[in-house]
Amino acid sequence: MSTVAVEVVYRGIFQKTLARNIVRSIVFAARKEGKYGTAFGRYGDSPERNGIPAKQFAIVADDPEELEENLAVYEAQEVDVTINVDDTMCKGIESWAWYGLQPINALTKTGGTLIVTSRQDADALIEDIHQKDQPYNLSIMTSIPSFSGLWVYKDDHTDVRILGALAKVCPQLVSLESMVEAIQDQGWDDLKVRSAERSYDRTTSRPVEPGEGNQEEPFSFDLPGWTTMEEGIVIRGIEQGGGFRGGEEGYQPVRNSVFKKYSTRSMRPIVNFDTCIKCTLCWLQCPDTCFDVTPDGLYDANLESCCGCGVCEAVCPVADCVTMINEAEFNDNDSQYEMWQKDKDDYTQWMTSLIEKQKQVDRTHGFHHVGGYAEEIAEVAED
Amino acid sequence: MTTVEEQLFMTEKEELISGSEAVAIACALADVDVITAYPIRPYDTVMQYVSQLKANGAFDCDFIVAESEHSQFEIVKHASSVGARTFCGSSGVGWFYAFEAIAVTAGLRLPVVAMVGNRALDDPGAFGVEHNDALAVRDLGWMLYWVATAQEALDMALMAWRIAEDPRAFLPMALSCDGSFLTHSQAIVNVPTQEQVNKFLPGYERGQLQLHPDNPITVAPQVNEDWLMEIRRQSNEAMSRTPGVIKEVYEEFKQVFGRGDPSPFLEEYMMDDDPDIVLMGMGTLALPVRVAIRRMREQGKKVGFVRLKFFRPFATEEVQEALGGAKAVAVIDRDYSFGSPSSGGVLFNEVRAALYPLDNRPHVVNFIAGLGGREVRVRDVEDMVDITQKAIDTGKVELECNWIGVRE
Numbered sequence: 001m002s003t004v005a006v007e008v009v010y011r012g013i014f015q016k017t018l019a020r021n022i023v024r025s026i027v028f029a030a031r032k033e034g035k036y037g038t039a040f041g042r043y044g045d046s047p048e049r050n051g052i053p054a055k056q057f058a059i060v061a062d063d064p065e066e067l068e069e070n071l072a073v074y075e076a077q078e079v080d081v082t083i084n085v086d087d088t089m090c091k092g093i094e095s096w097a098w099y100g101l102q103p104i105n106a107l108t109k110t111g112g113t114l115i116v117t118s119r120q121d122a123d124a125l126i127e128d129i130h131q132k133d134q135p136y137n138l139s140i141m142t143s144i145p146s147f148s149g150l151w152v153y154k155d156d157h158t159d160v161r162i163l164g165a166l167a168k169v170c171p172q173l174v175s176l177e178s179m180v181e182a183i184q185d186q187g188w189d190d191l192k193v194r195s196a197e198r199s200y201d202r203t204t205s206r207p208v209e210p211g212e213g214n215q216e217e218p219f220s221f222d223l224p225g226w227t228t229m230e231e232g233i234v235i236r237g238i239e240q241g242g243g244f245r246g247g248e249e250g251y252q253p254v255r256n257s258v259f260k261k262y263s264t265r266s267m268r269p270i271v272n273f274d275t276c277i278k279c280t281l282c283w284l285q286c287p288d289t290c291f292d293v294t295p296d297g298l299y300d301a302n303l304e305s306c307c308g309c310g311v312c313e314a315v316c317p318v319a320d321c322v323t324m325i326n327e328a329e330f331n332d333n334d335s336q337y338e339m340w341q342k343d344k345d346d347y348t349q350w351m352t353s354l355i356e357k358q359k360q361v362d363r364t365h366g367f368h369h370v371g372g373y374a375e376e377i378a379e380v381a382e383d
Numbered sequence: 384m385t386t387v388e389e390q391l392f393m394t395e396k397e398e399l400i401s402g403s404e405a406v407a408i409a410c411a412l413a414d415v416d417v418i419t420a421y422p423i424r425p426y427d428t429v430m431q432y433v434s435q436l437k438a439n440g441a442f443d444c445d446f447i448v449a450e451s452e453h454s455q456f457e458i459v460k461h462a463s464s465v466g467a468r469t470f471c472g473s474s475g476v477g478w479f480y481a482f483e484a485i486a487v488t489a490g491l492r493l494p495v496v497a498m499v500g501n502r503a504l505d506d507p508g509a510f511g512v513e514h515n516d517a518l519a520v521r522d523l524g525w526m527l528y529w530v531a532t533a534q535e536a537l538d539m540a541l542m543a544w545r546i547a548e549d550p551r552a553f554l555p556m557a558l559s560c561d562g563s564f565l566t567h568s569q570a571i572v573n574v575p576t577q578e579q580v581n582k583f584l585p586g587y588e589r590g591q592l593q594l595h596p597d598n599p600i601t602v603a604p605q606v607n608e609d610w611l612m613e614i615r616r617q618s619n620e621a622m623s624r625t626p627g628v629i630k631e632v633y634e635e636f637k638q639v640f641g642r643g644d645p646s647p648f649l650e651e652y653m654m655d656d657d658p659d660i661v662l663m664g665m666g667t668l669a670l671p672v673r674v675a676i677r678r679m680r681e682q683g684k685k686v687g688f689v690r691l692k693f694f695r696p697f698a699t700e701e702v703q704e705a706l707g708g709a710k711a712v713a714v715i716d717r718d719y720s721f722g723s724p725s726s727g728g729v730l731f732n733e734v735r736a737a738l739y740p741l742d743n744r745p746h747v748v749n750f751i752a753g754l755g756g757r758e759v760r761v762r763d764v765e766d767m768v769d770i771t772q773k774a775i776d777t778g779k780v781e782l783e784c785n786w787i788g789v790r791e
Contacts, residue, residue, distance in 0.1 A: 044607050099609070226613035231621070232492040232553065232592045233606075233614055237599025 003061040003070050004173045005079040006166070007107055009093060010056070011086050011266065012048030014147040018085060019056040021159040026058035026166070029174040029182035035060050036067045042075060045095050051264050051308070053093035060173060078109040081170050083162055086145040086266060087118035088327040090128040092218050094263045100220035101263060103130035110134035113169040113205055117143040117158060120328055122206050127331055131213035139205035141165050145266070157195040160188070164199030176200050221258040249295035255305050261288060262333060265308025267324040270351055273298050273340045275321045282312035282322055292337075300337035323355050390441055392577040400572050402536040402565035406498050406558065407432030409540030411442040412580040416467035419447045419455040423477035424510050425562035426500030430472070452477040456484035456495075463493040464594045464602055468544060468587045471495060474562065475502030478516045488555050489524030490614070491603055492621060494547030494587070495555040496540070500566045501666070501717075503755045511756015512562040514665065514718040518694070518729050524618045526556040526625060527694040529665035531650070533570045536560060538636065538643070541575075541584060545632045548587045551624045559694075561717075563756055564667035575640055583639045625696045648698035649705055650690040653680065657708045658687035660771050661745075663734060664715035665691050668752070668759045672715070675764035686768055691730065702737045711746040712738070713771040715764075717753045725749065725783035746774040749784040763787045 006026055010019040020039075027037035037060035045054035057076055061067035070076070084090065084104055092101040105114050111134075116125060118140050125138065146158035160183055167176040174182075180193050230236065244250025269282075276298055283291040283299045290306040291299040301312070308327065316322040340347040388394050392412060400408070406429050410418060420430035437446050445462075449455040452473050459469040473481060478499055488495050499517040503509035517527055526547065530536045539558060547556040560566055594602055606614070626648075633647035644650050650669070653676055654661070662672055669690045679686050689705050691698075706712050714735075716728020724732055731749035738744050750767045753759040766787060774780045 044609075223609055224613070226616035226620070229610075229613055229617065230592075231617050233490065233603045234592050235601040235604055237601065 002172065003059065003066060004081075004170065005060075005070065005076045006058045006081045006083065006170070006173070007076065007079045008056045008058075008083045008085065009089055009104060010054055011089070011145075011147070012045060012052040012054040013050045013150050015085050015145075016048060016054075016150075017148060017153040018146055018159055019054075022083065022162050022166075023056045023058035025159070025163050025179070025182050025186065026060065026173065028185060029163070029167075029178040030060040032178040032181050033174060035062060035174075036064050037061070038067060038071060042095075049264075051266060053089055053095055053263055055095075076107060078112075079107045080109060080112045080173065081166060082108045082112070082114045083166070084114065084116045085158065085162070086147075087116050087120060087125060088145075088266045089263065090116060090118075090125050091214075091327075092130060092263055094260065100258070101218040101260070103132075103218055105129055105132055105136060108132070108136050111136065113137040113139055114208075115139045115141060115162065115165055115169065117141045117145055117162070118328070119144060124328075126208060126213050129208075129213045130218055131211050131215055132208070133210050135210055136208055137169065137205040138208050139165060139169050139203055141199065141203065157192055160192045160196040161199040164196035165203040167196075168200045168203040169205055219258075219260065244292055244294050247295065250297075251293040252302075253289050253292075255289075255302065260304050261307040262304055265306060266327050267308050267310065268303060268306060268327055268330065269301050269308075269310070269312050269322050270325050270354060271299065271301060271336055272318075272321045272323075272348075272351060273337065274344075274348065275318050277318055277321075279317060281315040281317070285311050285315045287311060294337055298337060300335055302335075303333035320355055323358065325354050325358050329354055329357075390439060392441070392574065392580075395576050395579075396574050398572050398574050399569050400533055401428065401567055401569045402530060402533045402560045403428035403498075403500070403567075404432045404569075405533040405537035405572050406540045406560070407436055408574055409537050410444075410470050411436045412575065412577060413468065413541060413544050413584055414442055415444050415470045415544075417445045417447070417459060417462035418470045419449050419458045421449050421452050421455045421473070421477065423452070423474045423502075424500070425502060425566040426472045426474040426477075426498055426560075428500070428566050429498050433470075452481040453484060456481035456488065456497075459495045459497075460484050460488045460491070460493055463488070463495050464491065464589070464592075466587060466589045466593045466595070468548070469495045470497070472498035472500065474500040475510070475516045476505045479504065479519065482519070485520060485525070485555075486523050487603070489520070490618065492524075492553040492592070492618070493555060494544070494553055496543045496547055497555065497557045498540075499557050499559045500562050501559055502562045509755050510562060511754075512564060512666075512717060513754050513756075514559065514716075514729070517557055517559040518718055520557065521695055521729070524554055524622055525695060526552075526554055526622075527559060528556065528692060529559045529690075529694060530561075530565060531667055531669045531690060531692075533565065533568075533572045534642075536565065537572055537574070538640065541580060542629075542632050542636055544587070545584050545636075546625065546628055549628045549632070550588075550590060552621055552628050553589075553592070554618075554621055554625065559666065561667040564670075573642075579639055583636060622696055626698065629693065629696070646698075646701060648691070648693050648701045650692060651705060652676065652688040652690070654687040654689065654705065656685065656687075658685040659710040659775060660684070660686045660713060660768055661706055661709040661711075662686065662688045662713045662715060662764065662767065663691060663706070663730070664688075664717070665694065665730060666717065668715060668717060671759050671761050672764050675761045675768075678761065679765060679768060684768065684772075691734075694730070694733075697733060697737065699737050702734065703741060706734070706738060706745060707741050707743070709745045710775045711748060711771045713748050713750060713767050715750045715752055715759070715767065717759075719751060719754065727751075727784040731784070746771070746780050747783075748774055748780055750787050751784060751789075752787040757788060760788065 023039035241253035637643040714731040
């Protein structure tokens with residue numbers, strides 16, 4: 001008796017079709033080997049929200065009864081392979097439904113594999129990924145995250161490359177031959193088959209030891225019971241807030257202590273405090289009230305409540321004053337204003353280098369996803 | 384000519400009014416803040432009278448003619464959340480059109496009071512009474528009361544706000560009034576004074592749940608499977624508290640106004656000698672049933688009648704006590720439930736379920752009658768009793784659900 005479970009962690013809407021292609025192909029491929037499988041989305045993530053972390057699963061078993069045993073639990077408790085199709089989610093995920101932060105490898109079983117699409121190296125990723133008490137493997141598929149829209153799918157071969165990598169790291173699931181057959185059966189062209197095979201050949205993985213990784217305790221909270229919840233589906237408002245960092249001047253709202261949205265973010269704003277003209281637009285337009293007003297009238301993004309929508313960048317009238325930067329560049333949610341205050345030259349240098357890098361990379365971002373398809377596909381083509 | 388004193392309810396008086404007018408007068412006496420209207424027969428008669436009372440200066444309220452039933456119920460739902468006493472209503476498919484708002488009103492624990500002028504669920508344009516419209520909300524957290532007389536309409540409307548707005552309940556309540564038989568038939572009604580009503584009915588205080596700038600709250604954020612079951616559990620608890628609230632309010636009403644039955648849940652007729660056969664039904668069909676019972680009693684038949692007043696909350700224990708001693712119970716449904724157990728009516732299956740835990744269960748026979756406003760005649764009731772007697776005589780119920788007064 002053997003059952004293999006795979007989860008695909010993806011960004012809602014932007015990667016929905018990608019995740020679906022992967023889990024469905026797994027089941028098709030397993031069928032080629034006479035196995036039984038099912039592919040499903042986590043219902044709590046539906047209807048999906050733009051960019052919100054969501055999950056789809058593929059479960060494959062030797063016979064229908066064994067499959068049913070595994071389907072009797074609503075959601076897999078552990079998986080053989082976790083596939084993360086956007087490396088910024090290595091910092092942990094929170095769906096839109098108030099769960100607290102779940103480490104990306106929470107369901108990855110002992111000895112299982114975490115596959116991440118990324119252009120970072122293993123050390124940089126492990127810095128973000130929460131440590132586990134058991135060993136597992138990390139496999140990196142070199143790629144930029146493949147983002148699409150609700151109605152369009154960017155066929156940049158990420159789906160088949162993942163499938164090739166999966167056949168390599170989890171041979172007990174399906175063979176590469178079956179995977180190829182499944183790809184062909186779906187009417188996909190030979191170029192996609194070649195991408196899968198090439199990915200299979202190139203995929204390697206690296207063991208991650210117990211205790212290795214991000215040491216932070218992911219934030220969590222106890223859900224209230226029916227006797228402790230307020231009646232009438234009422235959520236009490238929180239205090240209004242006060243001066244910046246508890247002082248007399250500036251303003252800082254009190255924020256919900258259990259509902260944080262930063263795992264939604266694949267980019268974050270970085271602020272140039274020297275060129276800011278204090279026009280208030282970022283503060284006013286931010287849908288998550290994430291800007292704190294400093295005593296000197298500047299605006300500091302609170303990065304625990306920033307969902308990365310990019311509205312601040314869009315409304316800022318000053319060039320490069322608020323710039324959205326790839327979330328992968330950061331390892332904490334520290335205050336930029338405090339960094340700037342500590343050492344203005346250092347901050348400026350750091351900020352400038354990030355902005356320059358961002359301009360070269362041009363990482364497409366779901367919220368302002370414009371153009372770039374052709375360039376991106378060219379970049380990942382491995383011929 | 385109405386005097387100012389009469390107009391402002393300064394003196395007690397008798398009026399010849401319909402059930403709809405009685406509810407309208409209750410709206411004025413209860414000083415309702417927000418009333419929303421949209422026309423559909425037969426409930427719309429209540430709005431006719433409400434607007435008249437407002438125009439005549441009997442009371443003041445925001446009287447909003449909405450562009451649909453859906454908006455009607457959305458408006459009172461929101462008004463209730465900010466602490467306004469509300470009244471609304473509809474009939475038949477109009478009530479169904481408002482269903483999205485109606486369902487949520489109960490979930491949000493908003494004490495909206497509505498009148499349902501019971502009407503067939505159309506097609507083809509039928510507007511006679513059937514109870515299926517109001518019954519559709521039976522599982523959602525609405526209290527449901529079936530009115531039999533115009534006097535009861537006025538009295539229970541006044542109690543409705545008091546019960547619904549009790550913080551232990553905070554649940555909406557619908558007064559079901561049979562189309563035509565109640566909404567359009569006039570009877571002598573004792574109209575209390577404003578002073579009496581003020582003594583009985585305090586203002587609506589939503590307390591910590593009131594949506595107000597000084598009490599910043601979010602009402603109904605989107606939740607998922609991790610939260611919803613707890614919310615349903617709370618609503619269940621609130622509904623299970625309502626019988627206690629109803630009893631208290633009913634006793635107080637009797638003290639202030641000097642009228643009322645022994646029980647708020649049941650009206651019992653000729654039940655003192657533990658009759659063999661007990662008829663059970665809701666609403667205005669009580670009238671022909673009582674007349675039929677008097678005739679049958681003259682013939683020596685031991686027959687009684689229990690009118691169920693509150694369908695929700697369903698008074699399980701009271702029903703068990705009232706019916707448990709009978710040899711057979713005949714449940715009359717002015718509704719249908721196609722494909723239900725025994726293809727019976729809604730009330731029938733509820734009553735039968737309530738009696739199931741008893742050691743000695745009476746036979747339960749169902750009669751579907753009076754659909755679409757068809758008359759339930761005295762001799763129809765006599766037929767029902769004959770069929771039920773046969774179950775007692777033979778020891779078994781031959782046909783559990785019998786359609787009465789239908790052309791073959």
